[in-house]
Amino acid sequence: MTDKLGFKPRNWNSHPAYLSPDYKSTALRSPTKPLVPLAQSLSEITGPVYGHESVGPLDADLTRNGATAGEPLGERIIVTGRVLDEDGRALPNTLIEVWQANAAGRYVHAADQHDAPLDPNFFGGGRCATNAEGWYAFKTIKPGAYPWGNHLNAWRPNHIHFSLFGPSFATRLITQMYFPGDPLLDLDPIFLATPEAARGRLVADFSLEATEPGVALGYRFDIVLRGRNETPMED
């Protein structure tokens, strides 16, 4: 096989531990035995290929893709940024899937029983792809905070879920983007499970440059996926 290059390892100084006791659901769902090291083969350095062809005309505009009889309620925002690898190389034409609560903090998902209103004009799911320089953008409504059952008076900070493939099965990432200045961040066991030095990478920056005058506030959120090893792997 030719051009058999692997990817740098998951950096466990960047990612949360599987077992993070303050996030109570991890107790019965986290692997307890050490992960088994696996040398990367063609199985790991390949992966599903999704790009612009997977994005429908309204998929990147969550203010319109669920509208039935008008506009969704809430604060319109634009989220934009670059998807890069650890060496700062742009990752072009890579798919990003997003999902989030509405402005009231309620998900469309049937299992969400939070007593806050659904918005008949907001769905909350969408997708976009990066351009040749790694830039992506989507328009949405700023999601609301909502309570959850982790502990008494637990509230999730405002957040948007992101799912990315990158160039291989090894670069797969699901994460959450948070908003700057949110007082709930310091109380959230999911955010706080992240190593302290890495937490800032989950928080978007307000961006006047990305703000569309008269329409929507802008937020900048860059995403970094695993980079490529510099030397070819052994077969």
Added chain:
Amino acid sequence: MTQKQTPSQTIGPFFAYGLTPEQYGYNLTSIAAPDVANKDQAGEHIRIEGQIFDGEGVTVGDAMIEIWQADAAGRYAHPADSRGSNADFTGFGRVGTGTDPERRFFFETIKPGAVGDGQAPHINVIVFMRGMLNHAYTRIYLSDEVEANAADPVLAGIPDHRRGTLIAKRDDSGAGPVYRFDIHMQGADETVFFDL
């Protein structure tokens, strides 16, 4: 310029309308489905099914499983596989465990061929769920590939008592071959998860 990896966060309980919308009946096109192979796809058509168990042996009903596999000839539909991809077969499937009353996951696919690098035929798996802050990688090997499994370098590196957690059991008693692959997050039968 050197950049640092964006941290992983949990998929949470409410991913279905964004990631598996058609399976759950939401009004958004899905990019991937439990049906990986169409009827005309070359190869042996198989079903893979299983359940995910938490540390108390309770089935998990809000997980998402993704699979990535080679086609029947052992080729991946990706530019890094220089042998040329099979354009009709993406090799990628995605399913949530929330639509089956018994919380099973299932894939309709074809049996993967050996890639040709000494590894036995296998299917690559990622597990996501609420309560997992990082996704977990595992693999499905196939119980009828006895000789290939015996020669597989990855299986060879797994302690004997854990190797079986990676091998799906083939059942030919029904209409078509079914491979049963359960995933145990914890306990005596804890599935082998990989750091890759």
